[in-house]
Amino acid sequence: MQQEARLIQGNQAIVEGAIYAGARFYAGYPITPSSEIAEECSRVMPKVGGVYIQMEDEIASIAAVVGASLAGAKAFTATSGPGFSLMQENLGLAVMGEVPCVIINVQRAGPSTGLATRPAQSDVMQIRWGRHGDQAIISLSPSSVKECFTLTVQAFNFAEKFRVPVILAADEIVGHMRENFIAPAPGELEVIDRKRPTGPPDQYKPFVADEDGVAPLAAYGDKYVFHVSSSMHGPDGYSNNSPANATWRVTQLHRKLELHRDEIVLTRSFYTDDDIEVLLVAFGATTRAARAAALEARKNGIKAVVLQLITLWPFPDKEVAALGQNSKMIIVPEMNYAGQVAGEVQKALGSNKDIRRVNKYNGQIITPHDILKVMK
Amino acid sequence: MSYATGLKYLKDGVLPHMWCPGCGNGTVLGALLRAFEELKFKKEETVVVTGIGCWGKADDYVVTNALHTTHGRALAFATGIKAFNSKLNVVVLMGDGDSVTIGGNHFIHAARRNIDLTAIVVNNMNYGMTGGQVSGTTPSDKLTSTTVYGNPEREIDICTLAEVAGANYVARGTPYHGWELQKVITEALTKKGFSVVEVISPCPTHFGRNNKLKPALAMFRWLKEKAIPVEKYNPVTYPREEGYFPIGRLVDRDAPDFNSRYEEIRARAMRS
Numbered sequence: 001m002q003q004e005a006r007l008i009q010g011n012q013a014i015v016e017g018a019i020y021a022g023a024r025f026y027a028g029y030p031i032t033p034s035s036e037i038a039e040e041c042s043r044v045m046p047k048v049g050g051v052y053i054q055m056e057d058e059i060a061s062i063a064a065v066v067g068a069s070l071a072g073a074k075a076f077t078a079t080s081g082p083g084f085s086l087m088q089e090n091l092g093l094a095v096m097g098e099v100p101c102v103i104i105n106v107q108r109a110g111p112s113t114g115l116a117t118r119p120a121q122s123d124v125m126q127i128r129w130g131r132h133g134d135q136a137i138i139s140l141s142p143s144s145v146k147e148c149f150t151l152t153v154q155a156f157n158f159a160e161k162f163r164v165p166v167i168l169a170a171d172e173i174v175g176h177m178r179e180n181f182i183a184p185a186p187g188e189l190e191v192i193d194r195k196r197p198t199g200p201p202d203q204y205k206p207f208v209a210d211e212d213g214v215a216p217l218a219a220y221g222d223k224y225v226f227h228v229s230s231s232m233h234g235p236d237g238y239s240n241n242s243p244a245n246a247t248w249r250v251t252q253l254h255r256k257l258e259l260h261r262d263e264i265v266l267t268r269s270f271y272t273d274d275d276i277e278v279l280l281v282a283f284g285a286t287t288r289a290a291r292a293a294a295l296e297a298r299k300n301g302i303k304a305v306v307l308q309l310i311t312l313w314p315f316p317d318k319e320v321a322a323l324g325q326n327s328k329m330i331i332v333p334e335m336n337y338a339g340q341v342a343g344e345v346q347k348a349l350g351s352n353k354d355i356r357r358v359n360k361y362n363g364q365i366i367t368p369h370d371i372l373k374v375m376k
Numbered sequence: 377m378s379y380a381t382g383l384k385y386l387k388d389g390v391l392p393h394m395w396c397p398g399c400g401n402g403t404v405l406g407a408l409l410r411a412f413e414e415l416k417f418k419k420e421e422t423v424v425v426t427g428i429g430c431w432g433k434a435d436d437y438v439v440t441n442a443l444h445t446t447h448g449r450a451l452a453f454a455t456g457i458k459a460f461n462s463k464l465n466v467v468v469l470m471g472d473g474d475s476v477t478i479g480g481n482h483f484i485h486a487a488r489r490n491i492d493l494t495a496i497v498v499n500n501m502n503y504g505m506t507g508g509q510v511s512g513t514t515p516s517d518k519l520t521s522t523t524v525y526g527n528p529e530r531e532i533d534i535c536t537l538a539e540v541a542g543a544n545y546v547a548r549g550t551p552y553h554g555w556e557l558q559k560v561i562t563e564a565l566t567k568k569g570f571s572v573v574e575v576i577s578p579c580p581t582h583f584g585r586n587n588k589l590k591p592a593l594a595m596f597r598w599l600k601e602k603a604i605p606v607e608k609y610n611p612v613t614y615p616r617e618e619g620y621f622p623i624g625r626l627v628d629r630d631a632p633d634f635n636s637r638y639e640e641i642r643a644r645a646m647r648s
Contacts, residue, residue, distance in 0.1 A: 024460075025456070025459070025460050027455075027456060027459075043645075046638070046641050046642040046644075046645035046646075047642075047645045047646060049642070051459050051460055051638065053455070053456075053459050055452065055455070055485070056452075056481050056482065056484075056485040057481065059449060059452065060449065060452035060455070060481075060482055060485070061452075063445065063446075063449045063452035063453040063455075063456065064452055064453065064455050064456030064459065065456060066453055066456065067425075067443065067452075067453040067454060067455065067456025067457040067458075067460075068456035068457065068459065068460040069456075070443060070457065071423075071456070071457045071460040071461040071464065072460070072461065073460045075456070075460075089446050090445075090446055090449060090453075093445060093446055097443075219461075220423050220441045220457060220461065220464055221420065221421060221461050221463060221464050222420065223420055224420075225419045225420055225439065225440060225441050226441060226442075227435065227441070227442040227443075227444070228442070228443050228444070229435070229442075229443075229444035230444055230445055230446055231444055237442075238387075238436060239433075239436050239444075
């Protein structure tokens with residue numbers, strides 16, 4: 001049955017996407033501009049037999065999410081920059097323990113409390129490297145209300161499939177934007193559940209990966225008894241500090257994502273051409289300005305192409321290189337000072353390629369005009 | 377009834393344990409595992425959640441489900457487990473650092489929420505694993521590796537904090553009083569709502585050595601002398617300033633726990 005079109009907010013679409021994906025546990029602490037996600041979850045979760053719990057801070061929120069996930073829930077939390085910073089240590093535990101979970105970071109402008117109600121895209125590196133120690137992680141970035149829904153479903157799917165925390169790098173613009181939205185019918189989008197163990201309980205080892213690089217995960221309360229640890233641990237989950245074990249563990253954490261790199265890395269290109277005059281590499285809400293700028297440039301006969309980075313981490317270096325090598329000019333607009341994504345684009349293309357950066361970090365949106373100015 | 381050993385919950389080949397001679401942790405773990413046996417807890421339905429530090433290593437010795445977490449956050453992880461699956465027996469093992477120093481806020485809110493967890497807090501009044509530094513429970517004037525002239529701060533009374541924050545069950549014990557300890561742990565494990573058992577425990581390696589309680593036996597003598605059964609305890613005969621403290625069941629009440637309350641909320645949500 002075709003759903004009706006509704007005018008809804010990005011943050012609401014995130015909640016609907018999470019419920020669609022099977023999320024039944026939300027723990028969080030309110031923070032602008034993500035609070036509507038908590039409010040909506042508090043209303044919806046008890047209706048679908050799930051749990052909403054407002055924890056005492058963001059540290060506790062991600063901890064509760066990890067606990068619920070190990071008890072078998074598809075679990076998530078939402079926050080913004082300052083809260084995301086607080087979550088980092090326990091997010092590292094989720095990486096180490098290979099605990100599926102989703103963290104929505106509706107980015108706002110910092111540093112520190114910064115511009116609490118204004119957008120930014122300045123957590124790109126924090127999302128990748130904010131935790132201590134070696135770790136691999138996945139991050140997706142929506143540019144519209146529809147993508148808030150679909151990428152939340154995708155985030156849960158990746159989290160479940162690869163036993164890894166997935167961070168949805170939204171921003172205030174998409175979080176608070178309202179657009180017409182038609183919810184996908186049940187079954188229209190794929191929903192993936194984590195792989196459960198099937199063998200004899202006494203032989204279950206929660207950290208022994210199958211050929212696909214991912215180990216099955218039981219739930220507390222199943223017939224499988226298992227240990228999960230923030231400390232370096234062996235295949236059975238018990239402490240093991242040997243150098244050989246540490247090498248094996250850390251390699252496993254990276255390997256499972258490397259094996260599935262091409263499945264995880266999602267991009268989309270607009271207005272493709274064989275000979276690209278201008279390549280705009282954009283992500284999140286800025287994709288919209290980039291697309292408008294490209295259309296405007298095309299009116300003036302400039303072959304402008306937009307590459308949207310849907311996956312931010314692992315970084316789409318191959319995809320950037322494939323289009324970037326054939327482009328005369330490359331522009332990366334992003335709402336941060338240092339060009340956090342532009343630096344990665346540069347790495348993907350090599351130092352001889354000139355990357356033009358469009359950076360805005362005053363809480364104001366990047367406009368098509370801002371981008372068109374640097375094409376000249 | 378046969379004498380409970382708790383051995384079926386102890387991992388094979390892990391003894392002798394890693395704790396120092398004279399430490400109380402082994403005794404507390406023994407009491408906990410015997411309590412599991414007494415209550416016929418199934419390994420599959422039991423989750424031991426630990427924090428960081430000496431007592432936080434306890435999960436290495438158990439064969440139930442376990443989650444070894446970050447410093448101070450064990451209660452928050454456990455809250456997520458219990459809130460999602462109310463059928464699980466969730467036991468949280470923390471030291472004085474985890475429970476009321478770095479983790480003080482989580483402790484207050486777990487008690488306020490009255491979530492059905494059992495917290496076994498081993499309080500050795502200092503940070504043993506990192507070298508005997510001051511803790512939120514180190515008594516005033518006591519010597520630690522970071523209060524070499526005496527502790528200028530006051531200590532938190534874990535049981536009083538648990539009581540005022542809303543825990544349904546609060547008890548105190550010591551490893552010197554092993555049988556009594558097992559009894560209050562058993563009560564705590566069966567009690568619905570947030571339960572706390574504080575175990576005042578010797579750390580001869582650091583606290584005892586720094587505070588003229590040598591050898592390890594001296595700390596057990598000190599526990600024997602200062603721990604007074606709550607039935608006999610009164611603050612006039614046994615002043616707190618002289619280090620006396622009551623042991624036994626201190627608080628026992630039946631406020632509704634988080635999961636029961638949330639069931640009511642779900643029912644309301646369904647009707648709306």
